[in-house]
Amino acid sequence: MTTSTATVTTVTKEKSVVDKWMQVAGLPTALIAFVFLLTMPTPAGLLLQGKAAIAVFFSIFILWVTQSLPTYLTSLIAIVLLVMTGAWSEKQALGVFGLDVMWVMLMAFFITSGMEKSGFAKRLALWIISKFGHTAKSALATLAITNLILAFLVPSTTARATLMLPISLLILKVYKAVPGESNFGRQLVIQQLQFNNISTTGILTATSPQIMAVGLIKDLTGANVTWMDWFAASFPVAVLTVLASLFIGSFLFKSEVKAPPLEDGQQPSDAKKEFRDQYNQLGRLSPNEIKALIIFALTVFLWATDGHHYAIFGMQISLVLVTLISGILFFMPYIGIAKWKDAKVPWDLILFSVGAYSVGLALDASGGASFILNSIFGSLNLASLGFFKLYVIVTFIAMFSHLVFTSKTVRTIILIPTIIGIAKTAGVNPVALALPASFTIADVITLPPHSKPNLIFYSTGYFSVLNQFTYGMLVLLVKWILLVIASLTWFKYLGIC
Amino acid sequence: MKKLINCITYLIVILSFTITSAASAAAATDALKAGQILNYMETFTPSEKNDATLTVYVEGISNKAGEIYVFISKAGMTPIDMKVQRGNVTASNGKPGKIGSSSYLIYKTSSPEEKYAMELTFNCSDFYKGSAYKPDTGVSGQVSLKYKIANTQSYNIVNYKVRIYLAKGREYSLVSSPKKNYILGKDSQSGLRYLEYGLAGSAAKPAFKQAMEVSINAVHGTPVKGVSAVILWLAAIGLGVTFFILEYKKVFKTP
Numbered sequence: 029m030t031t032s033t034a035t036v037t038t039v040t041k042e043k044s045v046v047d048k049w050m051q052v053a054g055l056p057t058a059l060i061a062f063v064f065l066l067t068m069p070t071p072a073g074l075l076l077q078g079k080a081a082i083a084v085f086f087s088i089f090i091l092w093v094t095q096s097l098p099t100y101l102t103s104l105i106a107i108v109l110l111v112m113t114g115a116w117s118e119k120q121a122l123g124v125f126g127l128d129v130m131w132v133m134l135m136a137f138f139i140t141s142g143m144e145k146s147g148f149a150k151r152l153a154l155w156i157i158s159k160f161g162h163t164a165k166s167a168l169a170t171l172a173i174t175n176l177i178l179a180f181l182v183p184s185t186t187a188r189a190t191l192m193l194p195i196s197l198l199i200l201k202v203y204k205a206v207p208g209e210s211n212f213g214r215q216l217v218i219q220q221l222q223f224n225n226i227s228t229t230g231i232l233t234a235t236s237p238q239i240m241a242v243g244l245i246k247d248l249t250g251a252n253v254t255w256m257d258w259f260a261a262s263f264p265v266a267v268l269t270v271l272a273s274l275f276i277g278s279f280l281f282k283s284e285v286k287a288p289p290l291e292d293g294q295q296p297s298d299a300k301k302e303f304r305d306q307y308n309q310l311g312r313l314s315p316n317e318i319k320a321l322i323i324f325a326l327t328v329f330l331w332a333t334d335g336h337h338y339a340i341f342g343m344q345i346s347l348v349l350v351t352l353i354s355g356i357l358f359f360m361p362y363i364g365i366a367k368w369k370d371a372k373v374p375w376d377l378i379l380f381s382v383g384a385y386s387v388g389l390a391l392d393a394s395g396g397a398s399f400i401l402n403s404i405f406g407s408l409n410l411a412s413l414g415f416f417k418l419y420v421i422v423t424f425i426a427m428f429s430h431l432v433f434t435s436k437t438v439r440t441i442i443l444i445p446t447i448i449g450i451a452k453t454a455g456v457n458p459v460a461l462a463l464p465a466s467f468t469i470a471d472v473i474t475l476p477p478h479s480k481p482n483l484i485f486y487s488t489g490y491f492s493v494l495n496q497f498t499y500g501m502l503v504l505l506v507k508w509i510l511l512v513i514a515s516l517t518w519f520k521y522l523g524i525c
Numbered sequence: 526m527k528k529l530i531n532c533i534t535y536l537i538v539i540l541s542f543t544i545t546s547a548a549s550a551a552a553a554t555d556a557l558k559a560g561q562i563l564n565y566m567e568t569f570t571p572s573e574k575n576d577a578t579l580t581v582y583v584e585g586i587s588n589k590a591g592e593i594y595v596f597i598s599k600a601g602m603t604p605i606d607m608k609v610q611r612g613n614v615t616a617s618n619g620k621p622g623k624i625g626s627s628s629y630l631i632y633k634t635s636s637p638e639e640k641y642a643m644e645l646t647f648n649c650s651d652f653y654k655g656s657a658y659k660p661d662t663g664v665s666g667q668v669s670l671k672y673k674i675a676n677t678q679s680y681n682i683v684n685y686k687v688r689i690y691l692a693k694g695r696e697y698s699l700v701s702s703p704k705k706n707y708i709l710g711k712d713s714q715s716g717l718r719y720l721e722y723g724l725a726g727s728a729a730k731p732a733f734k735q736a737m738e739v740s741i742n743a744v745h746g747t748p749v750k751g752v753s754a755v756i757l758w759l760a761a762i763g764l765g766v767t768f769f770i771l772e773y774k775k776v777f778k779t780p
Contacts, residue, residue: 043776056765063761067754072711072718076664076698076748096772114664165757227573281570394699 036366047095054096062087066113071399078396080113085432087381092475092493099493100376103383106324107401116390124386128464129480132186133381136484139327139371140194142366146320151310157288158303164212164283165473167199168219172270175223179234184347185224185470187331187363189481192220197488202303203288207489211281217490218499221473222273224481226507228470230266230452232258237436241466244444251459261522262467265510272506273499280499316365323364327354377487384477388434397432398442401425405446411453416515418454419461419500421524422447423511427504430472436479460525471507474500557728560588562682567598567674569652571692573719577652584611584642585712587634593641594629595619598674601650604630612641619645627677653692665703667698667746675738681731686723687739693717695745702742729764 058376065083070076084106091102106316110116124130143149155218163165171192178188196216205213228234232242232255242253288303330337330350337344345353348411358364359371391397404425426443447465451458472478474497476486486496519525557563562585569577579602587593591612604618612634619630635640658667672689676682693699696718697709708721720743726732733739749757 048776052769052776055768055772059765062755063754067749069759070696070748073709075700075709076696076746079748096768111660111662114660117663119659219707427642488554 031503037371040217050094051096054094055287056090057094057350058087058090058096060092062109071403073402074399075395077115078394078399079114081110081387081394081396082400083108084113084115085387085396088387089475092384093490093497095494097517098376100379100383103380103386106387107448110386110390111271115394116386119341120370120393121386121390122246123511124382124389127385128346129385129483130188130378130382131348132351132480133378133484133487134373135348135355136190136193137487138355138358138366138371139190139324139351140197141195141371142355142364143320143324144198144372145370146365147314148320148324149194149198149312150201151307151313151317152195153202154303154307154310156195157199157202158307162303163287164203164285165278167203168216168274168277171196171199171216171220172223172274175220176227176230176267179227179231182328182331183234183334184331185228185235186480186484187334187347187350189221189484190351191328191331192224193484193488196220196485200490203285205285205490208492210284210490212283212285213490214281214495215277215283217485217488218496219273219277221479221481221485221496222500222503223270223475225470225479226269226273226503229269229467230259230263232262234469235436237469238466240437240468241440241444241462243442245459245462245466247449248445248448249458249462253463255461255521261463261514261524264518265514268510269503269507272510273503276502276506277499280493280502319363319365320358323354323357326357327351336467374487374489377489381476381483381487384475385434385483392433392435392438397434397438400432401429401442402431402446405450410450413454414459415454415456415525418450418456419464419515420512422450422461423464423468423515424508427468427471427508427511430468430478431474434477436469436472440466443469456468457525460515460519463524464515464519466512468507471504473503557586557683558680559586560584560592561585561680561728561731562678563728564684564686565682566686567688569649569672569687569689571653571690572648575651577626577649579647579649579652581645581647582643583645585640586639587612587637589637591634591637591639593632593634593643594622594624594678595632595645596674596677597621597628597630599649599652599672602630602647603650604647605644606646608644610642610644612639614641614643624677624679629722645682645693658698658746664698664746667744670741670743670745674743676733677748678735679724681735682733683728683731684723684725685733686721686740687741688719688721689741689743690715690717690719691745696748698746700741700743700746702740711772713720 062083065086066080068079070079087109088102088106091097091105092099097105107121110121111118140149156170157167160170175188175192176189181189182188199218200210200213203210203212205216207213229238232238232253238258242258246252327350330345330353331347333340334347359366359368364490408421410421413421426447429439429443443465447462448458451461472482476482476493476496482496515525562583564584566582568580570580572578579599581595583593583595585593607614607618613636615633615635619632621630622631632643653668653670655668655670658669659665670689672687674687690712697720700707700720701777703722706722709718710721711718717727720741722739722741724732724739
């Protein structure tokens with residue numbers, strides 16, 4: 029793949045014994061899982077299409093995690109299997125290449141290439157590093173705060189990911205982090221997608237499925253949850269989760285760098301001064317940087333004013349169109365900066381994204397995902413439990429149900445009414461269960477196809493599916509514990525529980 | 526004295542609950558207008574070849590002329606049996622009749638506006654024949670199944686339900702209509718798979734409104750089993766073992 033760090037010398041890392049065994053046993057295990065699931069008697073309540081989608085999903089999941097085959101190849105196999113088993117039609121599976129998420133990903137790399145070529149991204153990265161990020165830890169903390177602030181300004185997870193991508197890559201370039209090799213790179217990039225999604229959970233309007241959840245709660249219980257109610261309850265949990273993520277990341281992927289490595293052998297203590305000097309040496313903004321700044325500012329403006337386009341322009345410009353316009357401007361003769369040869373597009377990872385997204389969407393569309401969720405709820409006899417036990421189990425299921433759902437909207441539609449139904453049967457306050465469960469809707473940080481930001485950051489090649497999965501599961505476990513603690517303290521104080 | 530007052534209070538509460546429950550249960554049918562249907566349930570079960578046995582359960586109040594209209598929801602419906610469970614219903618085969626362009630089988634109660642409940646059995650020829658479902662690529666042997674019923678009655682139906690069983694060994698493969706709220710199940714005795722879709726309302730707010738239609742559009746097929754399953758298992762084991770040996774040599778034995 030090609031990224032901004034491609035010029036850095038690659039250091040080959042020896043695979044661990046576990047990694048080697050996973051590589052050897054991955055494909056045989058996936059094959060057995062696939063045939064077992066496909067040939068088992070279909071449970072009542074599941075379509076043949078759903079059974080096939082579940083078989084493809086689990087076998088492909090094994091291949092992603094074990095990396096027995098290259099991920100792009102796994103995704104191509106997934107598309108073929110989906111169609112041949114009847115899990116999804118050929119038209120639908122191949123049509124994923126035309127979905128907005130693929131265009132946004134493509135354009136994110138066009139924008140990144142343009143920003144890099146102009147030199148403005150380097151200036152921005154140097155400024156952030158010299159001011160706040162002269163150590164690896166402070167760089168990560170700065171990006172965490174930036175994500176939390178951006179969640180208020182740009183009401184789209186995808187737009188925020190596209191915005192943070194060039195900055196993250198340039199910071200990694202300064203730190204000489206090699207994709208797939210650098211632990212600092214792993215930490216930083218996975219954290220971008222985690223911070224993006226987790227900060228979304230703190231703000232009701234940051235993603236539409238959360239608004240839908242509040243609507244469902246109102247329709248089914250009559251309770252009205254305001255923006256401020258949501259913010260007061262969920263934002264502190266989101267901030268604590270971000271802090272936990274920073275801690276877990278530093279523990280899980282011990283960074284090989286404490287400060288940006290310097291060219292002339294200076295000590296890391298000189299780093300702050302060195303990068304300030306480097307930043308000062310850039311001098312005044314060049315014409316290309318000014319162009320990049322204007323295009324970038326225009327892009328951010330269009331994303332941030334998403335809800336007011338009709339009032340401003342008399343028409344709506346969708347998020348994907350904004351990224352297309354931005355990409356066009358960066359590559360437009362006279363206006364832009366870059367040419368085709370400058371476009372660094374990681375096609376292997378885009379192919380991976382197409383396959384991964386197809387599997388996720390097929391699982392949703394075939395009813396496979398809802399079948400798994402309903403089976404879990406049905407097998408637990410939840411209505412017989414007391415409130416606390418019920419809360420613990422329901423928030424756990426709500427949190428981790430995203431593993432089988434690609435669409436947050438579909439998950440919300442299935443999850444919230446089910447939880448309200450269980451609460452009513454158990455005779456507990458439905459809002460006390462449904463609202464905290466709604467706080468987990470955007471916690472989609474464990475696998476690449478679960479959200480657009482995940483796909484965008486996965487495309488950098490800095491981390492594997494297993495890296496994201498392990499890190500994401502740990503962070504979500506912490507968030508779940510935080511939600512349980514909140515139910516006994518903060519949520520009680522607010523009158524939710 | 527205090528105990529006695531408590532006992533009387535409890536008794537009054539229990540009594541009022543009992544009366545309210547009984548009254549609301551009676552109100553469900555009493556609130557029906559003349560000619561209205563409370564429950565209309567259709568069940569299609571495979572019989573010979575591609576035919577289906579359709580069982581229709583109808584419960585409601587006949588109209589002012591004492592008539593009950595039963596939908597001819599599928600061409601070639603032949604009455605087989607009728608079991609009256611409530612009321613005095615005559616004309617065991619139903620008299621074909623029309624209202625506008627809509628055809629019905631008309632049954633009669635002995636008196637106008639009479640409460641009734643009956644179960645009718647029909648033979649529906651070629652109900653399961655459908656058409657072969659052939660996607661561009663994918664599984665063969667799948668059949669499209671389409672069923673549509675439109676409420677052309679002059680009144681709304683409170684509750685409507687349709688259940689379509691498939692022949693033994695066949696399973697629903699995909700359902701394109703309805704998009705949601707359908708149930709897939711398996712009869713514990715016969716082992717037959719079914720798809721059920723229902724509209725539930727109240728006498729004040731009937732669910733199956735006039736001019737509304739219910740459309741079932743599904744595909745059914747057979748799961749991978751028998752020889753196909755054995756071939757698949759052999760291929761998976763063969764491929765898996767080959768890959769394991771080759772990859773093991775590459776990963777662990779290559780210096």
